[in-house]
Amino acid sequence: MKRILTGLAAATVGLAMLAGCSGGAGTAQAPQGDTIKIGLNYELSGDVATYGEASVQGIELAAEEVNAAGGIDGKKIELVKYDTKSDAAEATTLATKLMTQDKVITVIGPATSGGMKATIPVAERQKVPVVSGSATADDVTVDGNGVKQFAFRTCFNDSFQGTAAANYAVKKFSAKKAVILRDSSSDYSKGLADAFRETFTAGGGEIVSEDAYAKGADNFNAVMTKFKGQQFDVIYLPGYYTEAGKAIKQARDLGVTQPILGGDGFDSPVLAEQAGAQLKDVYFTNHYSSADQDPKVQDFIKAFEAKYSAEPNAFNALGYDTLKFVADGVSRATEKTGEGVQRALAETKGFAGVTGTFDVDENHNPVKAVVFIGYDKDGKLFSEKG
């Protein structure tokens, strides 16, 4: 027993020394020395690690480019990267650490709305901006109490996507009647479905049937058979690719031929793998298209492929834009502090990124165009600006 206690005591002392060392290293550095520190607070493991990792790839590429071009006012960008483990509580802790110990000028991330929202109270208290490239929930930057001063994003929000999809259904398919199938376990899906329903019915359309599935559902045969017995022009399926791929395949197998519309949750190669040859007449709203011929986009794709040997997806592109957006804000800020950057970001006009050119509006949302990615009746991929 005594030996165990001594062992424990030794271990505790050791740990304390370790903690002391790392704490010492953190404070020994000047708050803003010869580098500009930007914090990355991303989901690098856990449920949504693919989103976090993809965003960070884009951010790191952009940071390299800014540094290679001489940095910001001669100072290089230094990224301080932490893993939230896809956990909102961890994201809050790490945001605090980044702002108080690492003294970063801005924090980028987390990728998901839930994680992002958890860090905003910290940002407001510490007066350091937090910026996300992919937190699309409507209430991330603004809620009943008004705009959250220190929260920004470079992606459009959920209701914007739902509205755009409803307009597209009416314009492209002259749709009068629609059915909605949404994911009951996600706010994202609900946000898109609500916006779609509102816009579609306001334009004189009718939602003839609505159903929802639980996360991880496999069997869509029954619900698609139900839809098949009804008269409608389009299916709106605002969900993630895991379930959407299965739903599309089963719908087409059952002979449901109406166009299927979705949101940026469709953006994954897994969608095409799951739906296979049945991926026909399917369209979704997205932030970015790799088929865009804009030279800026093509340069980005080349640089990304050179660094990672893979074609960039929307998360890569949004991460890239987010770092450039922050760098632009820091360079325009008159005082290089969190508050200075916050003012500069809020005044952004005409920022030209690979996911579109945008201004920041009074609710800290970017005003930008949506891209439609579609697989036409023959399954051929195309994209168009909405």
Next chain:
Amino acid sequence: MEQLAQQLVNGLALGSIYALIALGYTMVYGIIQLINFAHGDVYMVGAYVGYFCMVHLNLGFVESLVIAMAVCTVLGVVIERVAYKPLRKSTRIAVLITAIGVSLLLEYTMMFFVGADTRTYGVLPPFMEQSFNVGGVLITMKQIIIIGVSVLLMVVLQYIVRRTKVGKAMRAVSQDADAARLMGISVDNTISFTFALGSALAGAAGVLVGVYYNAINPLMGVLPGLKAFIAAVFGGIGLIPGALLGGYFIGAAETLVSGYWSSLYTDAVVFGILILVLIFKPTGLLGSNVREKV
């Protein structure tokens, strides 16, 4: 009317899967009174073996099905020998907790090796992508294969249990293990054989589902495992015809609930059925009340 017929075809395909898994639960329960919670994960392993054979070894559907069944047979016997046999004299709760442990072990071992991402079976041979229109009801080749393979396996199972010597041994052990031992039956081997049979059926179900939904992941066995367990309880756990009845009933109930009501209520209805059965007929629809052993 057409829609109802279509929904019943959908329900029949889904019910076949549940019935195949439920058979394993019910046989194991019948012989050692253990709810083998790892059974749903054997089904998951079957789906991955099928995936590996079809996507990486480019084998055909039938070969993959047979290999998956063979691998699951071995896995079932290994699980029984390693995890359950040493606990034969322990309390039932100890074995039950071990079963949950084996279940978690299988799930997370698989996740360690293949990752948590969904995988797809890829492009299937063209004959499997056909569909037939029978009086307005669309029946896909995959549904025919699922129903056909399931029925074939069930017939084979009935033959083994009713007409062979080892089947007779299984029935004897399930009635009274000690008496069976006195008659010269190797109880341990018979129990292993039961696990082998049940696991082979689960492996087949895994491949069929992989082909049907074209998506598999390491946690795919959890919910179907629970549903199949309910199917087994519904029909009367320990009884093979009960598992078939339960499987098809649960499949049809799920399909009709999401077809005529809402997909969100399917699980609620299925678990509600379990509660009702347990209240009004605790031994299941086909169970009799006298089957209490000393």
